[in-house]
Amino acid sequence: MSIIGLDPTSGPLPGRDTGRRAAPRPESLDGAVVGLVVNGLGRSEPLLEALYDELRTLVPTGRVVKVVKSSVSVPPEPMDWERLISEVTVAVAGFGG
Amino acid sequence: MALMEDYYDRGWSDGLPVVPPTPELVTDFLAAAGLDPDHVVGTVPTREVMVTAEHVAINAVMAGCRRDYTPVVVAAVRAHLHEKANCHSTTGTLSGAAQVVIVNGPIRREIDINCTSGCFGPGWRANATIGRALRLVVRNVCRSVPGFLDRASFSTPARYSFCFGEDEEGSDWVPLSVERGVPEGTSAVTVHSTMTMASALDLTSRTPEGILDSVADELRTRGVAGDAWLGDGSTVVLVIGPEHRRYLVDAGWSKADARAYLWKQLAGATRVKVAKPEGILMVAAGGPGMAETWLLLPHLAWAITEPVVIGPPNGGS
Numbered sequence: 231m232s233i234i235g236l237d238p239t240s241g242p243l244p245g246r247d248t249g250r251r252a253a254p255r256p257e258s259l260d261g262a263v264v265g266l267v268v269n270g271l272g273r274s275e276p277l278l279e280a281l282y283d284e285l286r287t288l289v290p291t292g293r294v295v296k297v298v299k300s301s302v303s304v305p306p307e308p309m310d311w312e313r314l315i316s317e318v319t320v321a322v323a324g325f326g327g
Numbered sequence: 328m329a330l331m332e333d334y335y336d337r338g339w340s341d342g343l344p345v346v347p348p349t350p351e352l353v354t355d356f357l358a359a360a361g362l363d364p365d366h367v368v369g370t371v372p373t374r375e376v377m378v379t380a381e382h383v384a385i386n387a388v389m390a391g392c393r394r395d396y397t398p399v400v401v402a403a404v405r406a407h408l409h410e411k412a413n414c415h416s417t418t419g420t421l422s423g424a425a426q427v428v429i430v431n432g433p434i435r436r437e438i439d440i441n442c443t444s445g446c447f448g449p450g451w452r453a454n455a456t457i458g459r460a461l462r463l464v465v466r467n468v469c470r471s472v473p474g475f476l477d478r479a480s481f482s483t484p485a486r487y488s489f490c491f492g493e494d495e496e497g498s499d500w501v502p503l504s505v506e507r508g509v510p511e512g513t514s515a516v517t518v519h520s521t522m523t524m525a526s527a528l529d530l531t532s533r534t535p536e537g538i539l540d541s542v543a544d545e546l547r548t549r550g551v552a553g554d555a556w557l558g559d560g561s562t563v564v565l566v567i568g569p570e571h572r573r574y575l576v577d578a579g580w581s582k583a584d585a586r587a588y589l590w591k592q593l594a595g596a597t598r599v600k601v602a603k604p605e606g607i608l609m610v611a612a613g614g615p616g617m618a619e620t621w622l623l624l625p626h627l628a629w630a631i632t633e634p635v636v637i638g639p640p641n642g643g644s
Contacts, residue, residue, distance in 0.1 A: 235334065236381075239467045240376050240377070302554050304413070
C-alpha cells in the first residue's frame, strides 16, 4: 500500500536546493569597494572601521561603503541592501546576535 | 517507514520521527481549525515566505498533534509571525533562542495541557506536539534550517518543543491572557522567544519582598534584551512556582502588586531593557517541591498573545 505525504515546506531553499551559490571570492582587493555591515552590537562599528584601516595597509582598496543597521533586531533596510549590491565589491559583516 | 526516511532525506524533520501528513489527515486538521488551505496565517517578509493554514496543518500532523490541537497551533504560528515577534531574528540568531508557547483558558483542560509538575518537560502529548508543530513550521516553512537560516552556535533542546499552560485552577491570580486583553473564558496562546532560561531559586524567603528581591537580583544579573526597534513593548516572562506563589497570595499580593514591586526594584538596572511594568509578564505554573521562579529571558522580540479561534480571526478570511 502506498501512502501520499504532502510537502511541508514553502518551497526549495535558495542556494541549498536551487543550485545558487555565494559569489566567488575576488582574486584581489586591489581597488575594491569594501562594504562594512555594522550590526550595532557591542563595539562593532569601531571594530569594522579598524579592520578596514588594517586592510588598507595591506591592499590599496577603493572607497568604503558603510551600512549601519537601524537596530540589532532587524536586517539591513532594503535601501541598504541596494547600496551594497550596486556599489561594493566585497562586504564584511562582523557581528551576529 | 519509507516515507519517513524520505522526509529525513529531504531535511523535513527535526530529527525525530514524523507522522505522515496524508491529504486526508491534513484536510481533517484544516476542518478542525475551520480554515481553508490557502488562508494566510502570516508572513516573514525578509524571507519572502507566506505561511498558509495548509502549511500549519501539514506540520501539525507531522508533529503528532491531535486534530483538536490545530486551532492552538494556528494561534501560536499567528502570534510568532506578528511583526514584533521578529521571526527572522529569533529563529536565525546565533544565540539559538527558543519559542515558548504559553496556553491559557478552557482549551488547556479540553486537550490536557500540563500546567503543573513537569510542565516544561516531556510526558504530555499536547505540550510536546504543539510546541513541536510550531518549530516544524519555523523549520520547514520559515526556512530556519540549521546551517541555512538557523545560525545557532549551540541551539537548545527547547527548540524541539516548549509549550505549557498557566495553572489557572491552582492560582487566584488573573491569567496572563486576561491581563493582556483577551476576555476571561477565551482560550489564548502567548508566544515568547526566549534566549536564556534561569531559575530564581529562593528556598528561604517567606515574604513577597524577599522572594521578589531574589527575582530582581537574577534579572539584574542576567539582563533583559531590548533596543529601539522593540520600543516600549519589550517583555520578559516570569513563571512563578507554587511555593513562591503561596507566600505572595497569602500576603494578599496580586500579579499587579508583584509587578509594581519588581518595577521599583529594577529602577536603574541599565541591563534590564523592559520599558514599562506591563512588560513583566507573570505566569502561574509548575509543581510543588522547589521554591523557585523561572525567568524566560527574551531574545529581540515581544511576547505576543493571540486568542484561540475556530476559523479566521475576527471573522475575516
